[in-house]
Amino acid sequence: MKHALTAGFSAFVLGAALSVAGAASADDAGANNVRDRSIAYAVSGGHWGLYQTADGKAECPDGINEVGPRETFKALFPDDGTKRSVVETQLAREAAIWSPEERAYNFPYHHAGGKVGLGLNLDGKVGPNDFTSPDGEKGIDNQLFRALGCLRWLRGPDGIGYHFSDIYMREFNYNRGLIELTNVDSLADDPDVDVTIYRGRDALMADATGAKIMPGGTQRIDTKFGQKFITHLKGKIVNGVLTTEPVKEMYWPFAWFGGNPGAQHILDMRMRLKLTQERANGFIAGYENIEEWYYGLARGRSTHHLAYGSVSAPGIYKAIHELADAYPDASGKNTAISMAWGTDLTQVFLKKPPKEVAEAAPAASKTERAGDRR
Amino acid sequence: MKVLLSRSVVCAVGLAAGFGLAGCSDASSGRAAVKTSSVTAVAQYAGTPARVRRMTQSQYTNTIAYVFGSDLSIGEPFAPLPRTDGLLASGASSAGMTAGEFQQLQRSASAIATQVVDKGNLGDRTSPRRDFLVPCKPAAIDAPDDACAAKFIRQTGRLLFRHTLPDALVTELTGNAHKGAAELKDFYAGLATVIEGMLLDPGVLLITDSTEPDPAHAGKRRLTANALASRLSFFLWDAAPDDELLKAAESGALYTKKGRAAAVDRMIASPRLEAGVRAFFDDMFGFEEFAVTAKDPKTYPMITGQTLLDSREQTLRTVVDHLITRKGDYRDLFLTRNTFISPTLAPVYGVPSSTGWSAYEFPQDAHRAGILSQISFLALHSHPARSSATKRGKALRETLLCQKVPPPPPNVDFSAVENPDPTLRTARERLTRHSVNPVCAGCHKITDPIGLALETFDGAGRYRDTEKGVKLDTSGSLDGKTFNSSEGLGSALHDHPQLASCLVKRMYSFGTGGPLSNADTPAVEALSAAFAQAGYRVPDLLRMIAVSDAFSEVVETPAAVKTADAGQQTVAK
Numbered sequence: 005m006k007h008a009l010t011a012g013f014s015a016f017v018l019g020a021a022l023s024v025a026g027a028a029s030a031d032d033a034g035a036n037n038v039r040d041r042s043i044a045y046a047v048s049g050g051h052w053g054l055y056q057t058a059d060g061k062a063e064c065p066d067g068i069n070e071v072g073p074r075e076t077f078k079a080l081f082p083d084d085g086t087k088r089s090v091v092e093t094q095l096a097r098e099a100a101i102w103s104p105e106e107r108a109y110n111f112p113y114h115h116a117g118g119k120v121g122l123g124l125n126l127d128g129k130v131g132p133n134d135f136t137s138p139d140g141e142k143g144i145d146n147q148l149f150r151a152l153g154c155l156r157w158l159r160g161p162d163g164i165g166y167h168f169s170d171i172y173m174r175e176f177n178y179n180r181g182l183i184e185l186t187n188v189d190s191l192a193d194d195p196d197v198d199v200t201i202y203r204g205r206d207a208l209m210a211d212a213t214g215a216k217i218m219p220g221g222t223q224r225i226d227t228k229f230g231q232k233f234i235t236h237l238k239g240k241i242v243n244g245v246l247t248t249e250p251v252k253e254m255y256w257p258f259a260w261f262g263g264n265p266g267a268q269h270i271l272d273m274r275m276r277l278k279l280t281q282e283r284a285n286g287f288i289a290g291y292e293n294i295e296e297w298y299y300g301l302a303r304g305r306s307t308h309h310l311a312y313g314s315v316s317a318p319g320i321y322k323a324i325h326e327l328a329d330a331y332p333d334a335s336g337k338n339t340a341i342s343m344a345w346g347t348d349l350t351q352v353f354l355k356k357p358p359k360e361v362a363e364a365a366p367a368a369s370k371t372e373r374a375g376d377r378r
Numbered sequence: 379m380k381v382l383l384s385r386s387v388v389c390a391v392g393l394a395a396g397f398g399l400a401g402c403s404d405a406s407s408g409r410a411a412v413k414t415s416s417v418t419a420v421a422q423y424a425g426t427p428a429r430v431r432r433m434t435q436s437q438y439t440n441t442i443a444y445v446f447g448s449d450l451s452i453g454e455p456f457a458p459l460p461r462t463d464g465l466l467a468s469g470a471s472s473a474g475m476t477a478g479e480f481q482q483l484q485r486s487a488s489a490i491a492t493q494v495v496d497k498g499n500l501g502d503r504t505s506p507r508r509d510f511l512v513p514c515k516p517a518a519i520d521a522p523d524d525a526c527a528a529k530f531i532r533q534t535g536r537l538l539f540r541h542t543l544p545d546a547l548v549t550e551l552t553g554n555a556h557k558g559a560a561e562l563k564d565f566y567a568g569l570a571t572v573i574e575g576m577l578l579d580p581g582v583l584l585i586t587d588s589t590e591p592d593p594a595h596a597g598k599r600r601l602t603a604n605a606l607a608s609r610l611s612f613f614l615w616d617a618a619p620d621d622e623l624l625k626a627a628e629s630g631a632l633y634t635k636k637g638r639a640a641a642v643d644r645m646i647a648s649p650r651l652e653a654g655v656r657a658f659f660d661d662m663f664g665f666e667e668f669a670v671t672a673k674d675p676k677t678y679p680m681i682t683g684q685t686l687l688d689s690r691e692q693t694l695r696t697v698v699d700h701l702i703t704r705k706g707d708y709r710d711l712f713l714t715r716n717t718f719i720s721p722t723l724a725p726v727y728g729v730p731s732s733t734g735w736s737a738y739e740f741p742q743d744a745h746r747a748g749i750l751s752q753i754s755f756l757a758l759h760s761h762p763a764r765s766s767a768t769k770r771g772k773a774l775r776e777t778l779l780c781q782k783v784p785p786p787p788p789n790v791d792f793s794a795v796e797n798p799d800p801t802l803r804t805a806r807e808r809l810t811r812h813s814v815n816p817v818c819a820g821c822h823k824i825t826d827p828i829g830l831a832l833e834t835f836d837g838a839g840r841y842r843d844t845e846k847g848v849k850l851d852t853s854g855s856l857d858g859k860t861f862n863s864s865e866g867l868g869s870a871l872h873d874h875p876q877l878a879s880c881l882v883k884r885m886y887s888f889g890t891g892g893p894l895s896n897a898d899t900p901a902v903e904a905l906s907a908a909f910a911q912a913g914y915r916v917p918d919l920l921r922m923i924a925v926s927d928a929f930s931e932v933v934e935t936p937a938a939v940k941t942a943d944a945g946q947q948t949v950a951k
Contacts, residue, residue: 032847033840035728206733209722212675212682220680220725222732353730 035220037281037351041188045284045349046204047181047257048217049170053122053146053287053344054153055138056160064154066114072314073097073307076111101302101310104321113319115327116153121146123344124276124289126250126330133329145342148292151323157313164313168261173348174217178259180204181233181347182223183277183284184354185246191279192244199237199248199275203230203257208350219282219351227357233257233267241279245286250274256288256345260304269296271331271340277349284349291331291340294324424598425931426890426898428587431470434459436657437585440617442490445537446511450493455482458666463893464780464884466661470585471892480578487577494573495566508566516565523565527555530569531576538582540611540618541604542628551576585612585891589932599932603627606930610642613889614920615650616657635925642924646917652698655916659697662884664777665690667758674763678838680725681757688720689753689839695735696749701916708881708914709872712748713865715740726753726840745834745841748868750774753839760837767805767829774828778871780880783825787817803846805833827854831867878914879906889923901928 037043055063081093100108121135123146130143137144152158160166173179182202188194204223211218226233232255239248254273258266270290277286298321310317328338433441435456442452457479460469498506512530516523531551535543543551551572559568576582585608592600601609607627611619619627623641631637645651660666668690673681695718700706706714719738724731727746729738740746749755759769775781786792802808809826813819831854836842844850853862859870871877882905887894894902905922912918923929 032844033836033838033842035841037728209725210682211679212673212685213679216679218680218725220728222721222724222730224733353724355730355732 034281037219038188038191039353042184042186043188043191043279043281044182044184044223044352044354046208046221046223046352047173047179047347048208048350049285049348050173050179051160051166051169051346052148052152052158053289053346054116054149054158055118055120055122055135056153060154060159062120063116063118064114065117067154068156068159068314069112069114069154069316069319070314071111071113071319072316073311075314076316076318079111098307101307101317104298104318106322106325109316109318109322111316111319113316113323114154115150115323117150121149122346123149123287123342124274126272126274126289126291126342145329146289146344147327147329147341148297148324148343150327151320151341155313155315155320157310157315164309165315170348172260172263174208176259176263177205177207178203178263178265179257180206180208180223181257181349182225182352182354183275183349185239185279188241191241191281194241197239197241197246199239199246201233201235201237201254201256202226202354203233204352204354205230217350220353221350222353222355224355225357230257235273237275239275244279246275246277246279246284248275250290254288254290258300261306261309262304264304266300266304268292268300268345270343270345277347282351284351285347287344287346289342289344291329292343293331293340294328295339297341297343298324424897424933425600425928426933427892428589428599428601428932429471429891430587431467431585431891432456432459432473432475433583433585434467434470434616434657436616436653436660437612437618438583440615440653440657441538444617444620445534446490446494447507449505450490452490453482453486455479455486457482461664463887464662464776465887465893466666467658467888467891468893475583483583484574484578487574490577491570491573495570497566512566512569519565520563521565522556522559522568524552524556526565527559527569527572528552531555531572534573535576536624537618537621538576539579540608541624585609587891587932592931595931599934600633601930601932603630603632606632609889609891609929610645610924612891613924614642614645614654615648616654617650633930639925642921645924646921651702651917651920654920655698655702656694658885658888660690660694661888662777662881663693663754664758664773665693665754668754671758672762673757673838677763678836678840680840681838682722685722685726685753686757688722689757691735692718692720692723693749693752693754696752699737705915705917708909708916708919709877712750712868712871712877714749715742715744715747717746717752723753726838728841745864747865748871750832750868750871751835751864756832756835756839757837763837765805765833765835765837767809767833768822768825769829770832771825771827771829774871775824778880779874779876780883781876784821786821790818791815803848804850805845806830806851807848828856828867830854831861831864834864878909879903881916882906882909882919885919886923889929897933898928901926 057063060068077093077097080097081088119136120138121144122137123135123144125134125141125143126145128143133147134142135144135146135149136142155163155165157163157165180203182204184200184202186198186200188197203226205226206221206223209218209221210216235251235254237248237251239246250272251274252271254270255267256270258268260266270288270292273288273290275286275288277284301320302317305315305317324341328341330338330342331340332338433456435454438456439452442450457476459466459473462469462472493507494511495508496504496506497508498504512526513533514526514529516526528548531548532543535548535551554575555568555572557568558571559565562568586605587609588602588605589599590602592598600606604624604627607619607623611617611623623645626632626637626641632641668686671686672683673686675681696714696716697711699718700711700714700716701708716737716739718735719727719729719731720735721731721733727740745751755773756765756770759773760766761769772783775783799808799811802811809822809830813822813826831852833845833850834842834852842850852864853860854867855861856867856870856874859873861867861870879902883894883902886898886902886905905919905926908922909919912922
């Protein structure tokens, strides 16, 4: 099930976002997928955690951003008979994407606003820039939502970035993030479970409707090239919702345009996921280094694609610098921005390598708890 | 004729002393002769009628693959056969061929011929098949070469027609190749016209039981050696004979007991036996129905088209592994927890899988024992959106026990089942209500007590304990034997006296090419006894049938045409 970050819905409450399909069929068949006190899920969809109302007025009071590469180019280089070289026009604009200057971008770029936002309270505080979740939780930290929330590109269900996000998560095997819960006594309530993140190696299977990923598939764990993704966390399950403690950092497989392999490098990362026997969904949240995040965006998208969503990469660059809210550098300038990634997962069985193979792989797990580096 | 079975079978059933046949060793197969002293099956029977059978799709596919290679694309030009006496194969002797079907065959033959003489193209990744399928190079590629054409025609025609071609026919076909090559200015194009013609020849498409007088039994007839070779090969390999079998036929070896036993043992030891066993069980289990089976994707989203294909393959793999590779007891096929799993089946069974097919043994507590608990049986004999105890019970009786369940009366009211009272939550509740109608009860009482034991599997074959929240009652009985679970049903079926004899009937029909008649009863009874004595091992049963006199002897039927000259072959009509 897609979590409810899509336009056209009157309310996008976290509770709804965490609602999960998978009701028992009339035949009452359905396996208990907690085996040996373990259950695992594989990524089968995902979107940025951007709160969205049907008309956008609540979260985008200044309107939707309409200035992208085409509009910028037209304004900078009007068809007025001036002779210009490719170097000083197209290539200059490409360079502005790869090496943007924060102060040099003077086109309008609307931030999202309003009171409601999606994500988690990362710092345990309720600050003036924090959001309140749709179900009333205060202190939601998600400044990346302010930076991205008014881009048509990422607004569902028609934004190109939104549309392809699920497809990329499903079809690019590189994106096969896996979450395994062990020491599970109950999927409904368990005060102490272990959570491990891996990257899987296998494709997902669509069900007979073609619209959903079928639970019950099997994933092999990538212990070779996927070492950096292996992360251990502690968590608890309350009323079927898993909440983990934060971990210092985590890499989450992230291949976008063209399937170029990459990762979201999330600091102070923690998860909150609604769990069922067949599905899980919710948020992976933390902070992302703004330079890393931006170049992930620039690498993952061509100007051509950004143009279709009126996405100004230099505008985003400027916005995330303005909105960064954590990890200050020596000068006191924040280098990271709070974020939430909404993820949909489908139950899978894990096929782990033999113990000797796993032990031979270089250790890269990250168990250090997050410190207060904000 | 009083000889019941051939010498080898007589050995197997322990009748050697009675018939004075000494030295009944089984040296050719390396197996110990089966001790069957208790078997006293003595009856009179003569054989089977001579028939003309239309080649089946799989026989055609396997034959083309053997003669020209398995990489040829041939399509599926054959129309479905009518299921007769439990088998499609038995309908092959009463099937016609429409003009439309012949057109399909012509297209297929043309495509095959083109591929056989393909010169290959590296860019298209097609191989130069002409270089290895045509045993000679023409003197000139743009002109006839009668010697080379004749060599190909003799070699290939022998395999397609399943006998050495008469010189006159070779001359005629070579002349056709000559004419085609001359007109088309291409030796291989001329050859292709002959290949296409051969593939459409009734002598290729029809499996004819040619007969001849039986020198051992005055006044009786038997299959000709080549017809016997075809019958053996289509029975055991689901394909036309290979060169070695044709040689055995043409040398007369097939009509010596030793020679026939050796030929049969070679065929049973061959990897090609798997094709024959798969064809038989695919037919017996009615798996052609998978072509028209679909599940409601909303009710059973985990059942894709590939899932159903894989479920068919799973059961066939289980059958081959259990019966041929492990040489297991046929009855244990309904108890075994050993099977094979594919990635699309694993979610339905709720188990992990590996890439591709992998061997898998269900745990003791998995409620999966025997092929009755496999998706193929459970899903095939269900409705698109719900299970069916009745369909499953009927299929078990008809498919596995060779019993006949009468069709529902024409005026039956199905509303109680198809639009059931919503307060009736389980199949047992619905069927109990349904069966109070005496019109329905007669048949339902012979199907439902069986099928209800399988209600712990939904219409997709997924395990469940409950239906609409109600704990399922899986108790029932099969012809007097009671049980409380699907595993219990498997055990009851395992011990059912008709289970093995039904297999014998079907396999005998499959081998001899037609439905059974009362005249076949003694043979079937004797074979059933021998099968039991052999520990219900299917390779032994295949061998017993293949070497039996009945397999090669011909009985006269009113439809048979006798020639005036007893020395000439007779072709059954």
